[in-house]
Amino acid sequence: MYSFEHVPVYVPDTSVLVEGAVSRLVKDGKIRGKVVIHKAVIAELESQANKGKATGHAGLDEIKRLRELAKQGLIEIEIVGQRPSIHDIRGAHYGTIDALIRDYAYEIGATLVTADRVQALVAEAMGVGVVYVQPRREEKLRIEDFFDENTMSVHIKEGSPPRAKKGTPGNWILVDLSSKPMSREEVEMIAREIVEVARRRPDGFIEIDRAGSTIVQLGSYRIVITRPPLSEGWEITAVRPVKRLRLEDYKLPSKLLRRLDERAEGILIAGAPGMGKTTFAQALAEYYASKGKVVKTIESPRDMLLPPDITQYSKNYADVGELHDILLLSRPDYTVFDELRDDQDFRLYIDLRLAGIGMIGVVHATTPIDAVQRFIRRVDIGMLPSIIDTVIFVDRGRVEKVYELRMTVKLPTGLREADLARPVVEVRDALTDELAYEIYTFGEQTVVVPVKEVTTSAYNEKIKRLIERIIPGAEVEIRDNLVMVHVPRIAAKTLMKKMKKLKKLEDKYGVTIRVNMIG
Known part of the structure; x- marks a missing residue:
């Protein structure tokens, strides 16, 4: 047992050393006398530092600062106690080290210095004097x-x-x-x-x-x-966000706003890194909250700036199962998931959406369809429209494209055999209703087909066949709306007879036909 007669004695715990608050209290004149550091604290900080954790280094640096203050004569400093066992250090997360420090302060009649509110309350309940260092907002980094x-x-x-x-x-x-x-x-x-x-x-x-x-x-x-x-x-x-935007600042078309209000419940916000996806998700979360919806977020890390009525969960402090249970039991109207990265994230998004919770997922993608493809290998394509109904692509801070997904049974574009009809997921422009992509299974493979390219290819093939029918032996080359027809000289005599038919093709299909004699 150590004797500290007639001198105020302070025993700091790990939390207050990591925060660098003890040296500040000494400099401010609020602590004078003897600062006693238990070896259990040093052992815990050493363990953290050996693992490369910043908290361990910060605490050890604070002890060095206290030694410098002791050299200046502002305080006395002493290292006491027994080094804790490996079991105690491993149990630090559960309060083992805190209990050792608290009990020691109680035994010698010292004042405990802590930045941990629970530690302070327990110490007060035991009758230990406490200096509780409260959080400060005014500090500038x-x-x-x-x-x-x-x-x-x-x-x-x-x-x-x-x-x-x-x-x-x-x-x-x-x-x-x-x-x-x-x-x-x-x-x-x-x-x-x-x-x-x-x-x-x-x-x-x-x-x-x-x-x-x-x-x-x-x-x-x-x-x-x-x-x-x-x-x-x-x-x-x-x-740091340069500007905090509201949904109104994006000047979205009224048709899209109606969709967000009435139909969109499985939303993907896609875009390249740094293009403003999270900023838009934040604005959308605030928009739904202002409409009287219960909104929660899953973030890693929590970096959205949201009003207090929106609860923000950190994926780093809970496993997927815990978040799944919390959200299923609390039943929010919308959950914002920022960002979807690995299989567990996608599974959680899918499970919550199929349970009836509105989901807003943020995902890295260079094109809107890339965001949808991230789900294709993780779910049956027939479930896609139930999981994702709206894809919003953000580029340079603006909403550039909005797609919606629909399920239908039809003959995929570009196929001719009627018996090849099958379930097809249509990806359409939500504003113009133009069909952009089709997703379906072909054999054992799931394919994503850009419809415009398929229809253009079929369109060009038809024009080519018609010209070859009019001028046998002609070579046809099509570039956009320009059709180049290369005709052998042997067919030149008959060419003039065919020009009227070529002119009709121009008018009917809206193309320009140029004839080039070869040979």
Whole structure:
């Protein structure tokens, strides 16, 4: 047992060290006396740091700062206690280390310093003095200094000058923010600050903390930190929405708005990376919420800026089964899934949609039909229109194309035998009703056929056969609406007799026929 007579004694837990709050309290004069750090805390931070987690490094850096403050005479610092067992460290997630720290503070009559609300409540119930460090919203991050009103994202890499993308989705430029390359120490310091602030701000979440990467959502910023061994050097990428749009800002056609209000319940929002898919999904979620619908989201990470009445679930903190159960039991009118990536994501989307929940999925695709094809190998094509009824393609922040899916039984375009009729999924332009693609099975293979190309090919073949019938031996070449007819000289005498028939073909099919003598 240690003796700390006549000196205020403070015992910090892991949470408050990771957030870097103890050194701040010392500098502000709110902690004076002795700071006692239990070996259980150091062991937990060491375990996290060995796994490459940013939280472990942040906590150990805070202890180093406290030692510097001790050298300045502001506090005394002492390491005490027994190193915990492997079992205790593995049970840290369940509160084992917290209990060791709390019990130690109780035994020596010290004041517990924590940023964990549950830890503070338990300590108070035991009669332990507590300094609870509440989250602070007013803190400004150094990385925010790199942003202005036109900045989409900031890219910081050790050994390179900081850069920023300025502009709007699909219309941006990459600019250097400084001519001086950043050192590893500078990048690490910014990364540590981000992790510390994310742990103590209520609008901050450490979504993923792996050996080589950390993903943080902090207010409107989505921040990705990578470090060795995953990357060859430290790198930080911070993304922020340039503008928050409402659905009205997209100036959508009234026919599409009616469809969204009355018919669309299996929606795919597709587009290339950085083209504004998530921004549009966010606007659509707010639109449905304003219509009195219950809306929830599944995100990884949670980076949509939504009103409080829309619940946002993180895929990183729950498995697919848990999310499936929650959403089936809570029965929202619409669920926004941002983004669909692997088989589990697609299965969850499909299961929820077939259960009757309106689904809005965000998926990377370079063309609208590519988004549909992501589902083809995962579901019977006869179920496609029940799962996806509307595909919205976003490009450069604008809605460029809207498709709808319908199921019918017919002879696929381009086939002639009547007995080849089969179930066909039609992909039509939702605004013009023009047939764009047909999806059907042929043998054991599922095919996606662009109808315009098929009809153009059949159309050209018909014109070619008619000309060859009029002028035997002619070679016909068709380029768009221009038909080149190459006629051997042996047929030149009879050509004039055929010109009237060729003229009728021009008028009937809207093409231009040019005759070229060869040979």
